[in-house]
Amino acid sequence: MTAAADLILYNGDVHVLTDTATPADPAHSAVAIRDGRIVGLSNDYDAAFRADTGTREVDLGGRVVVPGFVDAHTHLAVLGKHGVHADLRGADSPAAATARLAERARETDAGWVLGFGYDDSQWSAALSTADLDAVSEARPVAAIREDMHTATVNGVALAEHGDEMPAADVGEDGRIVEDAVEAVYDATDPDLAGTRPLIEAAQREANERGVTAVHEMVRDSHAPRVYRELDAAGELSVRVRLNYWADHLDAVLETGLVTNHGGGMVTVGGIKTYTDGSLGGRTAKLSEPYADAPGETGQWVVDPSALAALVERADDAGLQVVAHAIGDAAVDAVLDAYEDAGERRHRIEHAELASDDAIERMADLGVVASVQPNFLKWAGSGGLYADRLGTARREASNRFADMLDAGVDVAFGSDCMPLAPLVGVHHAVTAPADAQRLSVTAALRAYTSGGARAGCREDEQGVIREGALADLTVLDASPWEHADAIADEVGVSMTVVDGAVVYDGR
Structure with a gap:
């Protein structure tokens, strides 16, 4: 007798995204899941035979199902800082960025004033030391560009930490790059207690965006411990592949870590270098x-x-x-x-x-x-x-x-x-x-099975088939039908990781 499913998603439009897959496959409208694995891919009628009184059944209302997104390059601890410090994403001018930093300064009474994520590529003027001096002339202020290789700092930050910044990486008007930016990171990196809320905030955002697995780049961070503690507590809702920075190579070798080691939701990736x-x-x-x-x-x-x-x-x-x-x-x-x-x-x-x-x-x-x-x-x-x-x-x-x-x-x-x-x-x-x-299909494959292959898990991740990990993303509209405006017209309705619904925005 076939064991009942824990979860059945039905009345969906399931796209397995194989090389020969057509944009729509009416034969696949339901996915049955048990113990974190896909146990059935079928039509609604056949899926119903896998249900019993303990099965959760979810009517997708015709929504599109694709393999869970695998983001092959992330910095979740940094992403979490957008929710804790000043979020500079979308700021359209130095004045807009400065206003957000000033608001953050008013919320806190000591230490660094930090902002993350500005993109000045379309600005008519550059962010400068004078702009950030207006935020505070008593506290160090730093605005980190979204590429994380570039930042702007105020006069206090230069006075207190300039001797830690290579002169070649410090430009005019407080603009700093590379190792000079690392000096800011070194001075502001959170402790273990401060890292956990950053990871939790980033995890929520990942779930809302349909991300089921990340390849995380970690350096001088408590994030690996936080991921493992969340996993042990059953609170990690995104799979994490840890890529350790090259300056941790000796420690990685001493502890005997090897690519693909690990279990549960956290595995070892490799060694990250610039x-x-x-x-x-x-x-x-x-x-x-x-x-x-x-x-x-x-x-x-x-x-x-x-x-x-x-x-x-x-x-x-x-x-x-x-x-x-x-x-x-x-x-x-x-x-x-x-x-x-x-x-x-x-x-x-x-x-x-x-x-x-x-x-x-x-x-x-x-x-x-x-x-x-x-x-x-x-x-x-x-x-x-x-x-x-x-x-x-x-x-x-x-x-x-x-x-x-x-x-x-x-x-x-x-x-x-x-x-x-x-x-x-x-x-x-x-x-x-x-x-x-x-094409839409090729792009989706690169964000699903492509990431799985980069992480050496293509046999069970980034695919929808029996035996695969039950990691799925449900979209509220068809990207094939909105190919010219996917970012504006297609959203994430539901995210399933390891057989559990970790986000439901229906």
Whole structure:
């Protein structure tokens, strides 16, 4: 006798997103779940035979069901800071950002005044020390740009922490980049008690956005302990794959952690490293100068020789390497380092300016392109890429279609800019250049099975089939029917993780 299901979702439009899947499959309207796994994929009539008095049955009202979104690049502890400190997302000018920081200063009476998430690419003026001095001339103030490689600080912050900031990373008007920003992080990182509310706030946002699993980048953080404590208490509602920063490699090796170790909701990913910086801060490493700064080609955060040594150590120890590389020179350096590595499914994070040769090498080496489709918001004719790179390189950025055509494994993530898979899918589907643009199905696959493959779980995650993990996202409208406006017209109605409904917004 077939065991009854714990949960049955019926009257839905279920999309398994296989290579041959059509946008609509009327044979699949119901999903039956037991013990955190999918035990049935069928029509409503057949699904009803799996119900008994203990089964929860949910009428989806014709809503679209897809595999749960896997966000392959997140910083949830940082995301949580948006809900605790000043949230600068959407601020459209220095004055708007300053007003939010001033409000935060009024809410607190001591210590740093922090704001996170501003994007100044469309501002007519830059945020400056004078702006932040107006917030406070007695307390240190910092506004962190959404790329997390760039910030602006006030005079007090420079006076108290300037000696910890490399002079080369401190620009005019209080704008700082790379290691100078790290000095701010070092001075403001929360303790264990302060980390938990950040993770809980970010987890709620992830659930609301349909995210069922994240590949988390952690450095000098209590977040790994918080994730494990939440898991042990049965309070973790998103799967977490931990990628430890390269400066923790010795500790990772000493404790014997290996990629894919772990159980429950928390597993070990790999070792995260930088190579270069960001386009917004002009620190991404390019082979040709920036269009708006002819003498500059960016900088190495980790130079190629150090990168190669790190990759060799991590690879020999059975650890996947997760390497940030944005500029074309940085992408080439990472591929050089991976040339003789083992088959660990190593990754390049961002890969925004991968050349034709680099894309071919990624396919040949089996390197995963862990990319951010939401970055395409800067790829329009009047956007950040046009300013920094000029037309030709702008149109050759983030070439997701070319990557897939070449046989590269593509995984989508958000970098929490914002944590919103449907926004990323929207930008991939409506990208300005053919080489960037994907079909709705291909974009959804990159945010589901693509992320699962990048995390070595493609056998059970990012798919809808019997035996797979019961991680599902329910959409309130069809993205295929709203392909030109997915971000505006398609939302998340429900999120299921490990067979439990963790968000219900119907």
